[in-house]
Structure formats: structure tokens, C-alpha cells
């Protein structure tokens with residue numbers, strides 16, 4: 387086997403005096419659907435944000451495809467450019483409030499990828515159809531439900547055809563009756579072969595869609611494995627404890 | 635004795651001055667706003683030295699009566715500029731008026747824009763970054779359009795204050811509406827004070843109502859975003 391598609395090495399991130407990531411290594415193959423799980427406050431969100439460079443790690447390196455960055459010495463320009471390898475789906479959607487659903491999805495295509503308005507609209511419509519949002523394209527975010535906002539958020543992230551799509555608890559802010567719909571859409575996307583890293587507490591869902599499950603605790607990756615293996619036979623004591631707690 | 639027909643007579647006499655006042659207001663508001671944007675950015679980013687300078691500037695103008703700023707611009711500034719070799723003898727009164735206005739309103743408006751900018755959720759910045767927008771694109775396409783609707787009511791107040799500040803111009807010999815009224819009164823040997831001042835009041839009222847109408851229009855445009863999550867007012 388050659389080099390992994392995504393190679394994360396020795397990522398350190400602190401906020402003030404609190405060290406949150408204490409040296410994280412992670413390999414992701416092309417087309418992998420990786421689930422990150424672990425107790426609250428262990429740095430799952432922080433890790434995703436580091437990969438998208440919304441946070442800037444003090445140390446470590448990230449490779450995506452054929453691009454590598456050393457996090458210690460990053461110019462602003464290099465950050466913006468490397469960030470374009472990934473897109474992010476946020477827990478609280480973060481749709482642009484001054485733009486319609488369609489404009490939200492078109493924005494990156496026009497401003498970042500410099501596509502014509504017509505082409506951008508076509509691509510955006512395709513993605514919006516995939517997430518069943520074609521009849522809400524002209525609504526502003528304040529006019530639609532959380533589930534609809536999140537589906538638009540997923541379309542916005544997909545439209546740019548990033549090398550990796552990052553999802554941070556995409557359903558945890560949703561009303562229970564809306565969760566299923568969004569999970570179904572993520573499941574469909576996972577099948578398309580896109581590389582995906584997702585933080586979720588929906589364990590049955592994670593087990594079904596993942597090719598790889600990663601358990602984090604205390605700023606480290608404790609254990610990595612295939613979903614059946616990790617859920618049935620966790621090797622590490624901490625993983626066992628965590629699974630016991632959330633399965634009951 | 636009050637004679638209504640004199641108001642009708644004075645009204646067209648003051649029209650030219652009225653138009654001049656409008657231009658002073660427009661010029662002052664636009665230049666101040668254009669400068670307020672970078673000042674706000676400097677203060678938000680806390681750029682060393684210039685941001686401290688801007689804070690002192692803001693605190694200074696907040697404490698100053700408008701007439702003092704006008705006098706400083708008109709009576710003190712030329713001497714200072716003369717020392718560095720700039721001759722102001724052929725500058726018009728209007729130039730000094732604009733200098734005084736902008737000196738006051740640029741930092742003042744920056745203090746309207748700053749909290750409005752900060753009221754935009756951090757998630758909006760992050761979402762923009764996450765799809766690869768540059769800082770500048772984020773500002774122009776996402777943040778500024780959400781900042782403006784928040785700032786508009788206070789910007790409207792600032793514009794109305796500007797309108798009223800024009801009534802100080804006659805103190806440095808520029809003929810504003812007040813100055814024109816005094817000229818008309820002098821012409822009638824002091825007999826038509828009431829009518830002249832009433833005409834001035836009507837013009838100021840028209841100007842203010844006009845400013846409010848323009849800002850209302852603008853606010854209406856931004857209503858479509860439905861940014862407000864507070865109580866819904868009956869429309």
C-alpha cells in the first residue's frame with residue numbers, strides 16, 4: 387500500500403494553557419468514512435477544525451492528497467489555499483443568513499472556484515436535489531427548519547467537491563423527528579465514495595456507515611478499528627468503558 | 635404680528651441655501667462613512683499604535699461641542715497647516731466645514747459600525763472560511779451585508795445629527811439656513827423674525843424627514859434576510 391490519502395501527524399493544539407490535542411496521528415484512505423467518537427471535551431471538534439484550519443495547530447503536519455502543510459509555519463495565504471481541500475458541515479448549520487439556500491450553495495463555486503453563475507447554479511441545483519431541498523432554494527435560512535438548514539449546509543459542503551468533507555455532530559442540534567432525514571442523506575453521500583470524517587454520537591448509524599471508527603480521549607487517539615471490531619471487541623479499557631456508558 | 639404670506643415669500647429665497655445644506659450633509663455623511671469603515675477595522679483588529687490613536691481621537695470628539703470643532707478647523711488648522719507649508723488661504727469655508735464634520739463623524743460612525751460588526755455570529759465567519767473564501771471576500775459578501783442592517787438605525791441618527799450640525803456654519807461666515815434667515819431678518823429691519831425662523835424650521839423638518847425616509851427604504855431592503863430573532867413587531 388502507498389501513502390494514505392489523508393495523513394495527520396503529531397497534531398498539537400492548545401487554547402491558552404489547556405492542551406487539547408496532545409499529538410494526534412490519523413490515516414484516512416480515499417473513500418473512507420471515518421467516525422470520530424469519544425467523551426465530551428476530548429477534542430473531536432478541535433481536531434476537525436484543525437484539519438479545516440479553522441484552528442491553527444501549533445505543531446504537526448497534515449497531508450491531503452498531494453498537498454502537505456507544516457502547521458508550525460503557515461502563512462495566511464497557505465492556510466486559505468490548503469483549507470480548500472476540505473469543507474465543513476457545522477453542528478449549528480451556519481448557513482449564510484444574508485443568502486438564500488441556493489445562494490449559500492453557489493457562493494463557494496462562484497467566489498472560490500470562479501465558475502460562471504450559470505454553471506454554479508446548475509451544480510448547486512444538483513446538490514440541492516440530492517438533499518431534497520429543491521423546493522426551498524429561494525428561502526432564507528431564517529425561513530426554514532433546522533433539518534432543512536442542515537441539509538442545505540451539506541449541499542454547500544458537497545458542491546465544492548472537496549477531497550474530504552468534515553461533519554461535526556451534524557444532527558445533534560436537531561429536533562429528534564428531523565434527525566432521521568438528515569442521517570439518511572449522509573448515508574447516501576457516504577455511499578458515493580467521498581472521503582468523510584464525521585463526529586457523531588449516533589452509534590448505530592456510525593456503525594452502519596463507517597469504514598473506520600476512531601476513539602478519542604483526553605487529547606489522544608486511543609483506538610482505531612473497523613466498526614464491527616471496535617464496537618464488539620474494543621481492545622482498550624477506556625474504549626470499553628465509553629461504549630458501555632453510551633450503549634445503555 | 636405673524637404674516638403667513640411672508641413664509642411663502644421666504645421659502646424660495648432660502649431654496650438655494652437649502653440645496654447647499656443638502657450637499658454639505660451628503661458630503662459629510664459619505665466621507666465620514668468611507669473613513670469610518672477603515673477606522674472600525676483598525677479598532678476591531680486592534681492594530682498597534684493606529685488603533686490607540688483612533689481610541690483617543692474618538693474619546694476626544696465625544697467630549698467636544700460641535701462648535702469648538704468647527705472653530706478649531708477654521709481658526710486653528712490654517713495656522714498649523716501654514717507651518718508645514720500648506721497654504722489654505724484659498725480654501726472655501728465649505729472645505730473647513732467638511733473637515734470639521736468628518737473629523738467628528740468618522741470616529742463617531744466607526745463606533746456605530748464596530749458593535750454592529752461584532753454582533754455578527756462567529757459561525758458566519760467560520761462558514762465562509764470553511765468554503766475557502768478569503769478574508770476580504772468574507773467581509774464583502776457575508777459580514778458587511780449582515781452588519782449594515784444592524785447599524786442602519788444608528789447611522790440614520792448620525793445623519794440627522796449632521797443635518798442639525800449644519801446650523802453652526804454661519805458662525806464661521808458660511809451662509810447656512812440660519813445665516814440666511816438672519817440676512818432676511820436684517821433685510822426686513824428685524825420685523826420678520828418669526829416667519830424667517832419658521833421657514834428655517836420647515837426646511838430642517840423636510841431635510842430630516844427625507845433622511846429618515848431614505849434610511850427606512852434601506853432598512854426595508856434588508857428585512858428580507860429576517861436577521862432579527864427578537865420580538866416580531868406588527869408591520
Ligand SMILES: Nc1ncnc2c1ncn2[C@@H]1O[C@H](COP(=O)(O)OP(=O)(O)OP(=O)(O)O)[C@@H](O)[C@H]1O
Nearest residue numbers: 401402404406424425426427428429430431432433
Ligand atoms: N476556542 C476555545 N477556547 C478555549 N478552549 C476551547 C476552545 N475550543 C475548545 N476548547 C476546549 O477544548 C476542549 C476540547 O473541546 P472540543 O470542542 O474539541 O471537544 P469535543 O470532543 O468536540 O466535545 P463535544 O463532544 O462536547 O463536542 C474542551 O475542554 C474545550 O473547553
Ligand SMILES: [Mg+2]
Nearest residue numbers: 430431432555
Ligand atoms: Mg464537539
